[in-house]
Amino acid sequence: MIYLDHNATTSVRPAVLAAMMPCMEEQMGNPASVHSFGRAARQGLDYARRQVADFFAVHESLVCFTSGATEANNLAIFGCAGMRNQPGHVITSAIEHPSVLEAFRSLEQQGHEVSFLDVDAAGRVHPETLRKILKKETFFVSIMHANNETGVIQPIAELGRICREHGALFHTDAVQSMGRIPWDHATFPVDMVSISAHKMGGPKGVGALIMERSLPLKPMLVGGGQERGRRAGTQNLPGIVGLGAVTQWIADHQMEEIKAMKRLRDHMEDELSATVPGLVIFSKNAARIPNTSLLGIEGVHGETLVMNGIARPCGHGGCGRVGNECRANQHGVEYPIVGAGTIYSTIHTHCGRVASSVALAKNIIFLNLKY
Numbered sequence: 544m545i546y547l548d549h550n551a552t553t554s555v556r557p558a559v560l561a562a563m564m565p566c567m568e569e570q571m572g573n574p575a576s577v578h579s580f581g582r583a584a585r586q587g588l589d590y591a592r593r594q595v596a597d598f599f600a601v602h603e604s605l606v607c608f609t610s611g612a613t614e615a616n617n618l619a620i621f622g623c624a625g626m627r628n629q630p631g632h633v634i635t636s637a638i639e640h641p642s643v644l645e646a647f648r649s650l651e652q653q654g655h656e657v658s659f660l661d662v663d664a665a666g667r668v669h670p671e672t673l674r675k676i677l678k679k680e681t682f683f684v685s686i687m688h689a690n691n692e693t694g695v696i697q698p699i700a701e702l703g704r705i706c707r708e709h710g711a712l713f714h715t716d717a718v719q720s721m722g723r724i725p726w727d728h729a730t731f732p733v734d735m736v737s738i739s740a741h742k743m744g745g746p747k748g749v750g751a752l753i754m755e756r757s758l759p760l761k762p763m764l765v766g767g768g769q770e771r772g773r774r775a776g777t778q779n780l781p782g783i784v785g786l787g788a789v790t791q792w793i794a795d796h797q798m799e800e801i802k803a804m805k806r807l808r809d810h811m812e813d814e815l816s817a818t819v820p821g822l823v824i825f826s827k828n829a830a831r832i833p834n835t836s837l838l839g840i841e842g843v844h845g846e847t848l849v850m851n852g853i854a855r856p857c858g859h860g861g862c863g864r865v866g867n868e869c870r871a872n873q874h875g876v877e878y879p880i881v882g883a884g885t886i887y888s889t890i891h892t893h894c895g896r897v898a899s900s901v902a903l904a905k906n907i908i909f910l911n912l913k914y
């Protein structure tokens with residue numbers, strides 16, 4: 544089986560699993576309890592919080608653990624809107640993950656004015672497009688760091704700077720860039736960033752919203768006051784320990800892995816270009832995260848690819864992706880860059896025609912990129 548769907552999720556790294564095991568086997572306490580069991584659990588929580596805070600070079604109090612990036616994105620968006628007592632203007636891009644797009648649509652229903660920025664032909668939000676649309680009432684902007692389908696890296700340093708000049712809060716969803724490009728806190732003027740453990744070799748169901756400075760976000764979950772009142776509920780300790788461990792792993796090892804991923808992805812694209820007539824590699828010349836290819840075949844309709852690919856990927860040599868897993872029934876057609884005939888990491892779709900590439904993928908990508 545070839546697994547080429549690491550942007551949907553990826554396996555847990557052994558070092559991360561090893562860090563999580565004692566937490567599940569021995570540390571059964573609630574980190575909010577004051578007795579020794581609770582204090583032991585609390586130590587694990589604090590350690591993980593430090594690992595994440597150090598990665599982003601922020602104070603530990605600015606890390607809010609969540610159930611994943613969907614919740615972190617929602618917390619950033621609704622939390623910021625909830626800091627105000629009147630509607631205003633907010634901006635995002637048309638290519639965000641549904642956890643951002645749907646939250647913005649919801650703000651629209653609540654009376655806020657929402658602008659969805661288009662991307663250029665390379666799948667990039669142009670900073671000047673943002674500058675032009677900002678207005679006095681704009682209080683919040685959210686643009687992802689790297690897109691989950693094209694892999695295109697957005698110019699968040701510039702976008703963040705523009706927001707800062709304007710006085711609007713800037714949030715980025717860094718789910719797909721974590722571990723795939725270095726996070727440069729010195730040059731990224733970002734007020735909030737969302738991350739998710741399971742996209743980078745950690746466990747599912749845990750993530751964080753990291754703030755650059757303390758913001759009085761309106762919580763979505765109220766109760767026991769955990770996470771400094773920003774997110775109530777007993778913390779998912781094994782998951783959080785895993786998130787801390789994977790963040791640490793990335794800080795220590797990401798450069799080697801980034802180089803290896805890029806080499807393999809480029810090799811795969813070269814092989815496929817040489818073998819598949821009419822192959823299109825979207826945003827090939829744009830800055831992209833090193834693990835992602837968005838591929839299309841001229842003249843082949845996306846629906847046909849769905850029928851021939853996604854309908855029977857398992858046991859037929861591969862498991863890639865058509866469209867976005869979060870909108871599996873829509874085949875990604877909402878994305879401006881994903882039109883008819885585009886496929887995403889779906890070299891399994893025509894395994895008869897690209898057998899050598901499938902073999903290549905099997906040998907070099909699956910085996911080597913499997914954590």
Ligand SMILES: Cc1ncc(COP(=O)(O)O)c(C=O)c1O
Nearest residue numbers: 611612613640691716718739750
């Ligand atoms: C860019 C992006 N943001 C957010 C999410 C949601 O992350 P989670 O699964 O942790 O809720 C995903 C998952 O597909 C994603 O790709």
